[in-house]
Amino acid sequence: MLLAVDPSPIVRLNWAVIVRHTDGPARALALVDELTDPLGRYHLFHAARAALLRDLGRTDQARQADEQAPKLTADPAERSLLATRLHPTHDIH
Numbered sequence: 456m457l458l459a460v461d462p463s464p465i466v467r468l469n470w471a472v473i474v475r476h477t478d479g480p481a482r483a484l485a486l487v488d489e490l491t492d493p494l495g496r497y498h499l500f501h502a503a504r505a506a507l508l509r510d511l512g513r514t515d516q517a518r519q520a521d522e523q524a525p526k527l528t529a530d531p532a533e534r535s536l537l538a539t540r541l542h543p544t545h546d547i548h
């Protein structure tokens with residue numbers, strides 16, 4: 456319903472994340488890629504795109520998106536969280 460009321464790029468990005476779970480990552484990635492112009496400088500655009508690319512097995516492209524995301528936020532906590540995708544820790548129990 457929100458998409459009908461406010462089809463802003465951020466709402467459309469959130470919609471794509473939902474589509475990932477209903478129609479699959481390929482359809483969601485197509486929706487995200489339509490948002491490149493308005494959201495290309497938004498860190499969560501790149502984070503969402505990276506997750507979808509990873510789901511599709513496109514790991515090199517996912518890494519590029521993961522590298523871009525932390526560069527686009529000034530918040531140290533967000534930057535740190537996004538950087539964990541680049542350097543994940545592997546806890547072995």
